[in-house]
Amino acid sequence: MAPTDVDVDRAHRAPGSSTAELRRDSARRPLLRTQNLHRILGSGETAAHILRGVDLEIYPQSFTAIVGTSGSGKSTLLYLLGGLDRPSRMDERGEPFNPPSAVFVDGQDTSELGDTDLALLRNQKIGFVFQFHYLLKEFTAQENVCLPMFKLGRLSRAAAMERAAALLERLGLQDKLRRRANRLSGGEQQRVAIARALANEPAVLLADEPTGNLDSRNSELVAQILQELAQAGQSTLIVTHDRTLAQRTGRIITMADGRVAEDIALA
Numbered sequence: 001m002a003p004t005d006v007d008v009d010r011a012h013r014a015p016g017s018s019t020a021e022l023r024r025d026s027a028r029r030p031l032l033r034t035q036n037l038h039r040i041l042g043s044g045e046t047a048a049h050i051l052r053g054v055d056l057e058i059y060p061q062s063f064t065a066i067v068g069t070s071g072s073g074k075s076t077l078l079y080l081l082g083g084l085d086r087p088s089r090m091d092e093r094g095e096p097f098n099p100p101s102a103v104f105v106d107g108q109d110t111s112e113l114g115d116t117d118l119a120l121l122r123n124q125k126i127g128f129v130f131q132f133h134y135l136l137k138e139f140t141a142q143e144n145v146c147l148p149m150f151k152l153g154r155l156s157r158a159a160a161m162e163r164a165a166a167l168l169e170r171l172g173l174q175d176k177l178r179r180r181a182n183r184l185s186g187g188e189q190q191r192v193a194i195a196r197a198l199a200n201e202p203a204v205l206l207a208d209e210p211t212g213n214l215d216s217r218n219s220e221l222v223a224q225i226l227q228e229l230a231q232a233g234q235s236t237l238i239v240t241h242d243r244t245l246a247q248r249t250g251r252i253i254t255m256a257d258g259r260v261a262e263d264i265a266l267a
Helices: 005-012 019-028 076-080 114-126 139-154 157-170 185-198 216-231
Strands: 032-041 049-059 063-067 104-106 126-129 204-210 235-239 251-256 261-263
Touching: 032 076, 049 076, 049 261, 063 076, 063 216, 076 104, 076 204, 076 235, 114 126, 114 139, 126 185, 139 157, 139 216, 157 185, 185 216, 204 216, 216 235
Parallel strands: 063 235, 063 251, 126 204, 204 235
Antiparallel strands: 032 049, 032 104, 251 261
């Protein structure tokens, strides 16, 4: 079995390393990494090769945008990075990719995880924000934010409700805690969705077109929130068609035809 990122990290770690050194080592290791990543949908003559050997690293405390035209593979890449989909392991001829097509989340090869363990890893390490908020309309804003915490089970109900209230207050929704989701505006619903994504203190926040369903005023508000979260140290990766939003980040990755066409660090 090939060594994981965690194995490599341990192998290079000197005995007696200090806590500060271990933290620096952790900061140098990518939170998300792809290795020769491929995704093929369908089979035979109808097979669509969506991703074609993507190698990518996303580090702690980074703010990154993935851009590209429709069909370039950017959303597929995001879902694979977040463990919502799995890499294709073989090509159209049934031959395994070499090196293996893989995604690593905080050093863990997701290919080695069953569905239950992969779902647990997602809930522990990753927060998701989508173009459509997917809130439960019969629940209040506070209850919607609590749901990931209830599922993970680290906090008591009272502690989860308190954390949800604090997150919503941080996003300017302190007066909407007990309002049902279907009585919130589109911008308010998206802010609740961001609070929900932050509920379990994820290692990385993944956002797929987070402003794509909002008017210009609410798009600007959500963009400011994402930027402020990143400036506070929250690792954030967004897929967007909005070049203005992308320019707020520290790195822009451009996808084209299932490959990374350009990877630019912004000043």
